[in-house]
Amino acid sequence: MVVELISVGTEILLGNIVNTNAAYLAEKCALLGCSLYHQTVVGDNEERMEEAIRQAIERADIVILTGGLGPTKDDLTKEVTAKVFGRKLYMDEHSRTRIRDYFEKIKSKKVTENNWKQALVPEGAIVIDNLNGTAPGLILEDKERGKAAILIPGPPNEMKPMFEHDIAPYLNKKQPEGIYSHMVKVCGIGESRAETMVADLMDAQTNPTLAPYAKTGEVHFRVTARACSEEAAEKLMGPMIEEMKKRFGDAVYTTEENVTLEESVIRLLEEKKMTVTTAESCTGGKLSGRLLNVSGASGVYNEGYITYANASKEKILGVKHETLETYGAVSEQTAAEMALGAAKAAGADAALSVTGIAGPGGGTAEKPVGLVYIGCAVNGEVTVREYRFTGNREKNRDYAVARAITLLREELLKRA
Known part of the structure; x- marks a missing residue:
């Protein structure tokens, strides 16, 4: 089965926003066994949108369109697709009720008149409830030609759940296997x-x-x-x-699709009834932020520390002045003392520390940009790893966070 994607929106066409929807849908469709040969981005222009849809429907069995289902005049996806399929629009009372209920839920004083535009649907369309917004999804089928168009809202927090819950099962049923x-x-x-x-x-x-x-x-x-x-x-x-x-x-x-590395580590801490803290220099809160993205992390993570300045490392974490003077802030010795000091300060069973040179400046021949030391203390025993990353500042920090979480996992697994 051949699927084609059309992303609708002038803001995508002009590069004002990154088209993450197409990347997501392409991967998901491939995993469903669909063949994908073309992707198109078209602005909010009726004539060009109609041309794009007609071309796509000739090449593919199913065309998936994202965006252009909102309440404003330039949201034309539904209207143009209905025109291509020769369908008239009518007011779907079920969708109208859901829109009214949505605004009542968010305690909006008044539903503006243009919002009812979203409840207009093409004749014969399958209406898909939007559990995270107001614009419903739509499936228009041309059974004589064996073609279909699937219309999904553009916001990713609406598009992704709708695809997972409704569109993926629909596509899967279209496959022989x-x-x-x-x-x-x-x-x-x-x-x-x-x-x-x-x-x-x-x-x-x-x-x-x-x-x-x-x-x-x-x-x-x-x-x-x-x-x-x-x-x-x-x-x-x-x-x-x-x-x-x-x-x-x-x-x-x-082996689960939606389980992240940080979630697996938080669950491991829960299982072992242990707590963790973090002491960060070059990552500046990225490590703690990633851990705290996990629901329930507050049960194992009480507090953490960002200590860029040497004085902060001494004052908050108890890093020895002579250690910093002799070995420097970016060193194995400092990383070890940071981890042990953080665990003591927070009263935590485990601690991660990160100190390094993220770049682009600050490096020397002896300590180049990308040099990072990561410490992990568990029940008073500390392990430090040295890494030399070669990316830009952001990439070096991201890699340091990933390596730190991996190190914590490895150290926790060593202990029964």
């Missing part, structure tokens, strides 16, 4: 080495298939099976997943 997958997520092993470790599995793949995806400080492997049922797919994927667990061992932190 369903596509099912698991993500084997690995940390602490570089991309090239990780791929080498499963090269034979990738060479021999037929069904299921195995595909690597490099992430910052991680490697994800998607195991995908085509089968007539989820149960049959699980049987196909099971042996490959078990073989990967055998090869990667504790480096595999999950």
